[in-house]
Amino acid sequence: MTPRRRLExxxxxxxxxxxxxxxxxxxxxWTGTSVFPSPGAVAGGFAELARKGLLLRYSRDSLLRVAAxxxxxxxxxxxxGVFLGWRPLAARAANPVxxxxxxxxxxxxxxxxxxxxGVSNMAAVFLIFLASxxxxxVSAMNGVRGVPAMxxxxxxxxxxxxxxxxxxxxxxxxxxxxxxxxxxxxxxAWIVVVAAEMIAVDSGLGYLVIDSRNAGKRYDxxxxxxxxxxxxxxxxxxxxxxxxxxxxxxxxxxxxTP
Amino acid sequence: MIPVRxxxxxxxxxxxxxxxxxxRTEESDVRVLEDIALxxxxxxxxxxxxxxxxxxSTLLNIVAGFLPPTSGSVRIDGxxxxxxDPRRIFVFQERxxxxxxxxxxxxxxxxxxxxxxxxxxxxxxxxxxxxxxxFEKAYPHELSGGMKQRVEVARAFAVNPDVLLLDEPFxxxxxxxxxxxxxxxxxxxxAEQKTILxxxxxxEESVQxxxxxxxxxxxxxxxxxxxxxxxxxPRDLSSRRYLxxxxxxxxxxxxxxxx
Numbered sequence: 087m088t089p090r091r092r093l094e095x096x097x098x099x100x101x102x103x104x105x106x107x108x109x110x111x112x113x114x115x116w117t118g119t120s121v122f123p124s125p126g127a128v129a130g131g132f133a134e135l136a137r138k139g140l141l142l143r144y145s146r147d148s149l150l151r152v153a154a155x156x157x158x159x160x161x162x163x164x165x166x167g168v169f170l171g172w173r174p175l176a177a178r179a180a181n182p183v184x185x186x187x188x189x190x191x192x193x194x195x196x197x198x199x200x201x202x203x204g205v206s207n208m209a210a211v212f213l214i215f216l217a218s219x220x221x222x223x224v225s226a227m228n229g230v231r232g233v234p235a236m237x238x239x240x241x242x243x244x245x246x247x248x249x250x251x252x253x254x255x256x257x258x259x260x261x262x263x264x265x266x267x268x269x270x271x272x273x274x275a276w277i278v279v280v281a282a283e284m285i286a287v288d289s290g291l292g293y294l295v296i297d298s299r300n301a302g303k304r305y306d307x308x309x310x311x312x313x314x315x316x317x318x319x320x321x322x323x324x325x326x327x328x329x330x331x332x333x334x335x336x337x338x339x340x341x342x343t344p
Numbered sequence: 345m346i347p348v349r350x351x352x353x354x355x356x357x358x359x360x361x362x363x364x365x366x367x368r369t370e371e372s373d374v375r376v377l378e379d380i381a382l383x384x385x386x387x388x389x390x391x392x393x394x395x396x397x398x399x400x401s402t403l404l405n406i407v408a409g410f411l412p413p414t415s416g417s418v419r420i421d422g423x424x425x426x427x428x429d430p431r432r433i434f435v436f437q438e439r440x441x442x443x444x445x446x447x448x449x450x451x452x453x454x455x456x457x458x459x460x461x462x463x464x465x466x467x468x469x470x471x472x473x474x475x476x477x478x479f480e481k482a483y484p485h486e487l488s489g490g491m492k493q494r495v496e497v498a499r500a501f502a503v504n505p506d507v508l509l510l511d512e513p514f515x516x517x518x519x520x521x522x523x524x525x526x527x528x529x530x531x532x533x534x535a536e537q538k539t540i541l542x543x544x545x546x547x548e549e550s551v552q553x554x555x556x557x558x559x560x561x562x563x564x565x566x567x568x569x570x571x572x573x574x575x576x577x578p579r580d581l582s583s584r585r586y587l588x589x590x591x592x593x594x595x596x597x598x599x600x601x602x603x
Contacts, residue, residue, distance in 0.1 A: 150524075239410050244454035244503065245430040258444040288370050337443035337485045 105152025123306040128313070131306035140294065143313075145318060148279050148290040151207070156275045163219050163271075164264065167226025171260070172252065177227060184224065191219035192278045210282035210290075214288055217278040218271040225267020229260030262330070262338020271325040276319045291315050357507065357539045358384040358407065363416035365402055375564035376402050380416070382558060382567065386506075389533060389540045391550035392559030393593070402541045403565070404509050407541060408434040419510060420507060430454060432507035433500040437516050441484045441492050441499070447471065448480045450495050454503035470498040473532060490521035494528070510542045514549070526552055530577055547597070551590045552579055559596055569596055 094324070107125050114124040135141040170177040192213050199209040233256050241255035283292025291311050298307035330339045346482040365377035376399035383514040384390050394400045405411045407418050409427040419570060428434075433454075442450055451470050455463045471480055474494035482491050493513060500508055510529075530553065533540055544550055550557045557571045571587055580586060 113541075214489065234439075236436050239408075239428070239434065240436065240440050240442075243408065243428040243434050245428075250456075255442070258442070261444065333483055334444050337483060340381065 123309055127306040128309045131310035144291050144294050151210050152275050152279050155211040156218045158215045159218035159222050164226050167223040168230050171227040171230025174314030188220045205286050209286040213282045214275045214278050218275045221267045221271040226264050229263030233259040262335050265330050272322055354385045354516045357381045357386040359419040361417050363413045366414050370553050378564045378566050387537050389555045391542045391554035391557045393550045393557050395562050396545050398560050398563050399565040401511050404511050404543050430503050431505050435500045435510040435513050441495050443484045446481050446586040448497055453500050470502045474498040489517050507539045512544055547593050
């Protein structure tokens with residue numbers, strides 16, 4: 087990027103954000119609402135949360151739940167997906183079940199999670215696990231299934247065992263698609279943690295939203311929590327995007343390289 | 345100048361006997377290869393020439409051991425081919441290069457069993473042989489089509505196979521790069537003394553490269569004729585004999601060499 091482009095890349099979004107905040111401020115003024123907070127009130131809300139130490143603690147709690155649920159989905163989903171992609175017969179057996187379960191919103195699992203695990207941290211983690219599992223599983227399965235026969239033939243030609251073929255050819259060939267699934271799954275996990283925390287636990291950013299509303303209609307805190315959720319989600323997405331720029335997988339993301 | 349290669353009276357390397365191949369589809373069996381018999385001598389360069397889709401790639405896949413024939417057999421050094429083997433390497437078009445590995449990683453792909461020093465020495469040797477010095481750490485998507493094809497060829501040569509099976513390896517390259525690559529392949533072949541089976545639909549290419557050209561019919565493919573190219577390398581592409589051989593094949597296939 088030229089320095090001019092780089093400057094534009096910072097200034098343009100900053101200007102758009104400034105306009106949006108100004109409009110928000112004006113809208114609160116003009117309507118004279120006493121419920122919806124102004125930008126200034128939300129900034130005050132942020133300060134209050136920071137003072138009480140809730141900002142860091144709740145962010146940490148939410149992130150830890152995502153780490154646990156998403157991590158478990160990685161550990162289960164990648165090997166299972168690779169296996170299903172590698173063994174067409176197993177995939178044909180499992181695919182209808184996967185396709186049936188996949189469109190079910192993770193929120194529909196809430197009652198099941200509560201019956202199985204109680205109103206607990208585990209229930210929230212379980213929901214995140216389920217929500218992340220399907221995109222990861224399906225992308226790993228499709229990624230492996232879509233590896234060109236030419237790569238497999240070349241690998242076999244060089245005398246690789248089945249295991250070496252899987253680790254040295256099939257997995258790296260499927261990795262870009264697997265990473266796409268991981269990125270999708272992380273986005274979903276971050277959405278689901280907020281919902282799960284509204285129901286199952288008493289900490290975290292989702293809990294902060296619902297608790298601020300219930301305990302005295304503190305909409306300044308509600309909006310502050312919402313913005314924080316957005317900001318953390320943005321950072322998570324940028325981190326995963328970083329991974330797909332690594333040179334060994336970049337070949338699979340040609341349309342996304344800057 | 346490169347010394348003239350005698351038309352080798354040498355040992356038979358590849359024996360192809362009575363190969364038939366049919367693919368079963370929903371409606372019927374599609375006959376692809378019929379009664380193919382061919383002997384290739386050690387160190388010989390044989391081109392298999394035929395129209396697109398005639399089944400010549402299928403034949404190459406059978407020789408590589410990727411596909412079992414419907415009937416017939418392939419023996420290499422007297423041993424029946426039952427699957428792929430690093431002693432005979434199939435060279436794909438440049439799309440066969442692994443995009444997740446660097447040039448070095450690709451060329452060293454088949455060298456996992458060698459001690460580290462030996463492996464690095466061999467990689468360096470073949471990087472030099474195909475003229476990719478300075479690109480050792482580059483990834484395939486950073487290279488041109490011709491460079492990728494060199495990587496593919498180097499990866500094959502690096503494991504020191506006796507037999508190379510090339511499936512229209514230069515088909516996707518522009519005509520200038522293709523000419524350069526033909527020259528390089530001949531140079532490497534002469535330096536390394538391999539037996540080469542080279543599939544192409546390009547008559548000129550076959551006459552430029554081969555000791556013998558096996559002309560195939562349209563599907564189902566049979567061997568129509570085998571033409572011995574009795575020209576020393578480097579070949580003069582305007583010599584009478586070259587033009588005679590080339591036009592003979594054009595006629596054989598039923599094409600007037602005019603446009």
